[in-house]
Amino acid sequence: MLLELLRPLSFFVSILSLYPILTSAFFVTGSRWEERLELALLRVAFAACICFTSGFLYARPCGSTVEPAEPLLSTLPVRLFIWAMAGMAVLFLLSWYLETYFVPMASRDCCRL
Numbered sequence: 001m002l003l004e005l006l007r008p009l010s011f012f013v014s015i016l017s018l019y020p021i022l023t024s025a026f027f028v029t030g031s032r033w034e035e036r037l038e039l040a041l042l043r044v045a046f047a048a049c050i051c052f053t054s055g056f057l058y059a060r061p062c063g064s065t066v067e068p069a070e071p072l073l074s075t076l077p078v079r080l081f082i083w084a085m086a087g088m089a090v091l092f093l094l095s096w097y098l099e100t101y102f103v104p105m106a107s108r109d110c111c112r113l
Contacts, residue, residue: 003062010054014077017047018084025092033096040092044085051081 025040054077059070072078 003057003060007054007057010057011077014047014051014054014080017050018081021047021084021088025088026095033099037092048081051077
């Protein structure tokens with residue numbers, strides 16, 4: 001009974017732990033990408049702990065029936081963490097590339113008539 005209540009609560013907490021990574025990686029104004037990366041990596045480690053702990057709760061069989069335990073990497077919170085990290089990594093690399101190579105070109109007055 002308690003396990004059935006903890007599963008949705010832990011999943012909600014794992015979703016909430018992914019939000020600060022997004023804000024520290026993209027929405028910190030006036031900082032360079034190296035500083036944003038350091039701050040985001042610390043928060044990734046914290047979110048990984050929360051998501052894998054939630055994954056342990058999802059992997060554990062519920063009830064008195066003898067069911068095989070689900071592999072940890074196939075649980076919903078761990079999959080959410082992996083997909084979120086992959087998406088944020090792609091977006092972070094894209095933003096770093098655009099900031100390095102296209103923002104300086106956009107600030108020049110080369111296209112004025």
